[in-house]
Amino acid sequence: MSVDAPVQRYHFVQRGLHWLLALVLVGQGIFGLYMVTMENSPQKIEFYNLHKSVGLTILVLVLLRLIWRWRHPAPPLPAHMPQWERLAARTSHALLYILMLAMPATGLIIGFASGLPTVIYGLFNLPSPIPANEDLMHSMSAVHFYLAAALLLVVLVHAAAALRHHFVLKDDVLRRMLPLLAGGLLATGLLLPGDAQATEWQTDYEESRLTFIGSQSGDEFEGEFEDFTADIVFDPETLEDSRVEVLIETASVNSGSSQRDNSIRDEGLLDVESYPEASFVADTFWETGEGQYEAEGELTLRETTREVTLPFTLEIEGEGPERQARAEGELTINRLDYGVGQGQWEDTSQVGAEIIIRFVIHAEASGS
Ligand code: HEM
Ligand code: HEM
Structure with a gap:
């Protein structure tokens, strides 16, 4: 270090x-x-x-x-x-x-x-x-x-x-x-319920993106979840108090093809009717290098939860309440681990099993 x-x-x-x-x-x-x-x-x-x-x-x-x-x-x-x-x-x-x-x-x-x-x-x-x-x-x-x-x-x-x-x-x-x-x-304020001391951040949804890369018939395609919320309490100084909760509306998927989006929303894949929400919740963080971190948390798709370790980079600019942050990271998952592939969709010859999830989050320290 x-x-x-x-x-x-x-x-x-x-x-x-x-x-x-x-x-x-x-x-x-x-x-x-x-x-x-x-x-x-x-x-x-x-x-x-x-x-x-x-x-x-x-x-x-x-x-x-x-x-x-x-x-x-x-x-x-x-x-x-x-x-x-x-x-x-x-x-x-x-x-x-x-x-x-x-x-x-x-x-x-x-x-x-x-x-x-x-x-x-x-x-x-x-x-x-x-x-x-x-x-x-x-x-x-x-x-x-x-x-x-x-x-x-x-x-x-x-x-x-x-x-x-x-x-x-x-x-x-x-x-x-x-x-x-x-x-x-x-x-002296110890006996009060000790609320997290880490900074709360307001996510700037205009600038933030939650995307993914999948493959269809051997060709890569990029998609995006347009509706999600990210509640972030994070501070490099107090990693032990930090916590991130991301909720994703599965129906808001957009992969640039309405036909493909319908398949993704279908019962066999995300089944957005039965599982309207996916989530990522993390409260264990550690630093791996200058501005580089890993978050250990739980990713839930179709109510199936798996522990994942998500590497990300973080840049914080400015001081005190004026701080602006930009975090970026990606995680590769196997969709079948989450049951995203029921019936005929279990077949990975047309729709690949590997999905790369990427995010870019812009946020400013709250209270500014
Ligand atoms: C928690 C940390 C404590 C420390 C560091 C501490 C330290 C000491 C020391 C250094 C002495 C002098 C010992 C001697 O020279 O005989 C002493 C005596 C004494 N302590 Fe504590 N004490 C503590 C807690 C308590 C508690 C909780 C009680 C009772 C509820 C207590 C009751 C006494 C009594 C009655 C004596 C006098 C013993 C005698 O007359 O020889 N102490 N203590
Ligand atoms: C009555 C005096 C003291 C008591 C009873 C005490 C007790 C303890 C205990 C029980 C821990 C372990 C914390 C844990 O992991 O749960 C600890 C850690 C520590 N104490 Fe003390 N301490 C005392 C004084 C001091 C002083 C005077 C210093 C510095 C000069 C000091 C420096 C530290 C440091 C640096 C750690 C962290 C060690 C680590 O990183 O694992 N302590 N102390």
Whole structure:
């Protein structure tokens, strides 16, 4: 990947949670060490309750983060990374998640075993599921402390590894978790249903074309679908939020011969009466080169859906809301894979099986 190519970042929710949790965890650790050294006082009780409340918040955030992570895989690691490093990264990330869960878990047990009330932000008491138990409290307190020390150690190695990637290996690994500020700020809006952050585009149908090339009696012919809609949410910076949905009115086919169009609309081929719509929906994209992408999606013809990978080029001109985009690509399919060829039309001697679908889409960023 060239230095200028957009970085495949973690989703902004994941970045926001990462830095928010990093900050709060460090604060929680320092605060924990401080509060245990205090003389017994009402203030100490208050601080313990604050530590427990923040600890519980951390638990909720880590669980949210894990759910999010489960639904949104991490972006692929740089291709040059050796196997042992990938394994080390995966293991240390898993260890960090385990420690982030074990801290609140052991903390809660200390609180419950102490027999003292666990007051959350002065709002409610967490009922204890266990009877007071001094021994358990002391042993868990030691475990809580050693886990905090282990967390600190793993975080230091983790941060050193991230800095090594950035400054020594000079790859994109640290940038995948940045920008720090935007991520942190956005995390505050985290609990709102996170709508896609990628740009929405308005398709310019005057300039956009959806065409195909087929063959009849060995001769190529070109056709076009005149009526289609393309809903595009796409951003090279946030490929993970991007989504494209194209709906095609099958009856709008025009291949320059009304006789041929009637055959294409016929029951044996597109059967436009029973299947008035065809569609292409994609929400997985990756970059293959400068301005070159691939979309993995589902193409549906005659209600038969197949996974396809569609390569396309994209040029974006202008800045911000003034941006204009032009995307172009093509895909070769076998019409028989979609049942486009029933009865006598299954025969490919006159109408070839291979169809090349081509598109040129012009669009402008919405909100301009
Ligand atoms: C989630 C991240 C957490 C971190 C990083 C953290 C860190 C710490 C640290 C460093 C100490 C001082 C340990 C010592 O020197 O004895 C401590 C003590 C303590 N923590 Fe946490 N804690 C967390 C969560 C919690 C939670 C969720 C609770 C309870 C609901 C809790 C309850 C306590 C209690 C009661 C102590 C005092 C233990 C004692 O008196 O020895 N902690 N914590
Ligand atoms: C308390 C502190 C921290 C914790 C608990 C923590 C935890 C994590 C975890 C669990 C992941 C894996 C994310 C996933 O794939 O789901 C991660 C990724 C990452 N963290 Fe941290 N982190 C902390 C601090 C830092 C610091 C200080 C840095 C930078 C100096 C950093 C840089 C990164 C980077 C670059 C990644 C992405 C790695 C990749 O591309 O796979 N983290 N962190």
